Amino acid sequence: MITWNRRREVLSTLDHMAALPDAAPIIVVDNGSADGTADAIARRHPGVTLIRSPRNLGAVARNIATERIATPYVAFCDDDTRWEPGALTRAADLLDAHPGLASITGRCLVEPDLREDPITPELRDSPVPGPAWLPGPALLGIMAGLTMLRADAFCQVGGFSPRLWLGGEEELLALDLAAHGWWMCWSPDVVIRHAPSPARDPRQRRRHGIRNTLWTAWLRRPVTGAVMHTFDVLSGAPKDAATAGALAEALRGLPWVLRERRVVPAEVERGLRLLAAPRRAGRARRYVG
Template sequence: MVDQRVGAVVITWNRREEALTSLGRLLTLPERPHVVLVDNGSGDGIAQAVTAASPEDAHPRLAVVTARILTEPGGHDDPIVEELRDSPVPGPSWLPGPVLGSFLAGASVVRREVASLEASQAGSHARRYVS
């Protein structure tokens, strides 16, 4: 049973075996969560190992993923969640969620290569993008 409410982001750096073990366990959960692996430029072959095991990249042009932010007590959405989720900015059809007008550094994962590529193609100043 796939539960669309469940997802996992694994962030790793030079922890190939631990990351592969975590991915294996996450992919066998009955909820079948959507799993995203973020590698911070490891030199231990994790990117190659994951690519060999699962060569698909569902969204190769996706540059930023922002988490849903819950506040306590009660686990309610932070007020920024609605603003980010209900963005009025139209996006391309391949985008898996809303276009972000901004993002929160502590709740977002950025793919550097795509962000840099998009900045150069758009003619934007490089200092506006994470490097």
Template sequence: MNASPPSSGSESGPKPVSGADTGSGAVAKPGPRVTVIVLTRNHVRQIVDTVARLTALPEHPPVIVADNGSSDSTVSLLASLFPQVRIVQTLGDHGMAGFNRAFALARTDYVACCDDSTWFAPGALAQAVQRLDDHPNVAVLNARVVGEDEREIHPACLMLNATSPGGEGLPGPSLAGFMAGACVFRTSVLRALGGYEERLSHGGAEELAALDVLSAGHAIVYCEAALAHREPLCRWFTRAQHCALARNSAWVAWMRLPLRDALAATGRALAVFARQRSLGPAGFALLRGAFWVLRRRRVAPAHVVLLTRQVRRAERHVRAGIPAMAEKYDQSGQRAW
């Protein structure tokens, strides 16, 4: 990975300043509390519009663009239009792992993540910071994602909210997962996590991250006040993408969940492979990763396993009771973010 030239921003980015006396009698204003990181690849129109919205926010957050090897004019145009924005480039498409280098550059207490078609509403980041400050046990806030006119909530948000097991003592419903393209992370937790696993970068990376966050004793919360807008996109998964998502979900289960849950996830993956008429190739790919996966096996604590099972049961009920919402969720895909 190569960082962009100096014209796209300083290496360290803005640093928070304490409120101590500066020596001249004036008290320095505190610096920004949250950095926004935007993941993009070959969506020059969307990323320019999104960065323009983010740089105009009243919170004035530092903005870092994590470019996943764009071959269009994304990098050059951003550098010329937004010289204050830091651009981090990779040589290819690393999926969710494309966030990782940008994470290392953040110098604020919190990091807000979005993709090139998603932007945070004015005041939403301040609301997120306040809630994270007030609840140090919360590591991740999942934003409420709506269309530009705020009339339609993203199906993944509806599913997360509908399957939450509760949220006593938290600033919102507790979650067993989060949308990687619409969340606010506590930076210290993110660094301890080590970012997203590159082998799972095109599906399952946030699933593994959520299990590790919960296993470390932190909470993940759905936050209505952390409002984000998303440009409507029609995204249809290919056969290979469907199989990769199912395979990676099974890998995550083998890495973090008890045998019963891992076997169930494997069964679900095989069913997807069969529906996609790719049982042989996809099944071989699943098996080929077994050694890598089992070397990383570390079963999550009992309370985390219980939470994942509760959410899984709730998802089944939602799919059975509200098939239209479940279909929209399947098409948009929480894991597709």
């Protein structure tokens, strides 16, 4: 679990996670909170492994936590997401049974009315072709707070990129897993609740999300696919300062993006092309707010 300046949310989430019958060890990285979060965790949950980062590392904090685990799998959890009882065990059982599987992403129910997250149709009805042994629809993306990963696979691709920091950072990781021959899938029986924290800046998250998806496209997709994705993202985004800032940041990063560019195999790109239409039609990837 990673957290930053959300003491109330993280304590409530830890109360829930520590009481699960799955009895999984918990590691929390405090990303340099200034509200006493780390001290509060240490007092209330002394059994939790607490890593105090002096600064906000974003998603890279998950890499640091993964280096400390002694289990074959790692389940990510945000400070406003809670795995339901038994969900961790079900995800681990699926990874046990399928050694070619890198990750299991669960079904997200959004509080307070427990409606399915808008991303659900894209996951449940994924058009990505996969082998017959997959225990669920094949994916080319994950949602970090809803996913358990095989630790070896995560480390093989280098974890989350420090370049992307936070916001859509999972996309690059997933493409690298697919490029290395790993499979990812969705399971409706692995359930996670999400209570979106009010302590977030949706415009900054959108800015980072647009920037990171553009960087990922140009880092990993052939030119035609990258151009198509860039057009889809920018045509669907609000024409405002946040979008303009995201585009400016993306352009400033172009030199390192071109230096580090590694195009995914053709079969991965074919899967991404199949995903383009449902992503355009869905609500989950509209950069609004």
